[in-house]
Amino acid sequence: MNKSLPMSAATDAAQPSLSPTFAGTWRMVLAMALSGTIGLLVVESGLPVLLVVWLRCLLGAAGLATWVAVSGQWRRPERHEAWWLAVGGLALVLNWVGLFTAYRYSAIAVATVVYHVQPFILLLLAALLRTEKLPVRKLPWLLLALLGVALSSGLLEHSGAASWTGVLLALGAATLYAVATLATQRLQRLAPAQIAMLQMLIGALALAWPARQLVAQAEFTFKAWGAVAVLGLVHTALMYTLMYAAFQRLSAQAIAGLSFIYPVVALLVDLLWFGHRPAPLQALGMVMILGAVWAYRRQKN
Numbered sequence: 697m698n699k700s701l702p703m704s705a706a707t708d709a710a711q712p713s714l715s716p717t718f719a720g721t722w723r724m725v726l727a728m729a730l731s732g733t734i735g736l737l738v739v740e741s742g743l744p745v746l747l748v749v750w751l752r753c754l755l756g757a758a759g760l761a762t763w764v765a766v767s768g769q770w771r772r773p774e775r776h777e778a779w780w781l782a783v784g785g786l787a788l789v790l791n792w793v794g795l796f797t798a799y800r801y802s803a804i805a806v807a808t809v810v811y812h813v814q815p816f817i818l819l820l821l822a823a824l825l826r827t828e829k830l831p832v833r834k835l836p837w838l839l840l841a842l843l844g845v846a847l848s849s850g851l852l853e854h855s856g857a858a859s860w861t862g863v864l865l866a867l868g869a870a871t872l873y874a875v876a877t878l879a880t881q882r883l884q885r886l887a888p889a890q891i892a893m894l895q896m897l898i899g900a901l902a903l904a905w906p907a908r909q910l911v912a913q914a915e916f917t918f919k920a921w922g923a924v925a926v927l928g929l930v931h932t933a934l935m936y937t938l939m940y941a942a943f944q945r946l947s948a949q950a951i952a953g954l955s956f957i958y959p960v961v962a963l964l965v966d967l968l969w970f971g972h973r974p975a976p977l978q979a980l981g982m983v984m985i986l987g988a989v990w991a992y993r994r995q996k997n
Contacts, residue, residue: 720945732961735804741923750907759933760893769887784879789899794869802862805966847981
């Protein structure tokens with residue numbers, strides 16, 4: 697094997713019948729399909745959100761640590777990298793807390809679609825921090841997405857304060873994810889899987905005390921353990937591995953297009969499993985958000 701090739705390229709070279717594009721596509725499709733069922737596992741576990749996030753951090757970190765060790769990707773973080781790992785780890789974990797809590801107040805589909813305004817939040821944060829210029833040509837898509845958020849909240853359908861709470865939590869989670877993304881961009885020297893692993897370890901440590909108190913109160917049924925185990929090992933460790941492998945093989949446009957499988961699967965899960973049907977204006981708002989994000993990602997700066 698040519699040691700100068702990246703692991704992904706070397707793997708594809710060993711399987712000449714499997715093109716890098718196809719190899720990346722099926723990985724991305726599977727990863728996004730798994731993402732769309734995260735809400736189902738969180739709700740069906742019946743456990744407190746903080747406890748679910750803590751267990752996901754522990755199991756996900758263990759799975760990713762195995763992958764990092766096997767693939768030989770470990771590098772010792774430097775002092776400035778440790779700072780950005782801490783910021784990104786706390787933001788990532790609090791993002792999960794916000795999104796998972798949003799599922800308790802609004803439909804999974806609504807929370808998931810509203811959460812997808814994160815590219816616009818990332819755009820605004822990057823402009824505020826002066827790391828990137830604000831592309832004026834993309835502002836109309838931002839306004840369209842914000843209008844979609846207002847409609848998705850059910851404000852005009854008189855759906856009550858609970859739905860608004862879920863939408864605001866999803867927006868907060870999207871903001872925290874954008875912060876985690878900006879922090880991760882400062883860690884170019886480290887492998888993505890190692891970054892995720894260390895961020896989850898930081899999250900597990902940060903939530904250890906409140907989670908410890910919740911363990912004694914929670915009812916750990918077989919169903920709860922199964923949901924958490926799948927969430928940590930499959931929807932975190934395996935999913936991250938699939939996504940990072942896909943990122944190495946696909947173009948940015950292909951990744952952006954396939955990422956829409958995530959909210960579509962969440963919509964189907966919400967409809968087929970929980971029987972939630974969005975009101976007409978909520979459905980229109982969700983379509984507006986997804987359309988705005990799609991246009992934003994495809995438009996050149």
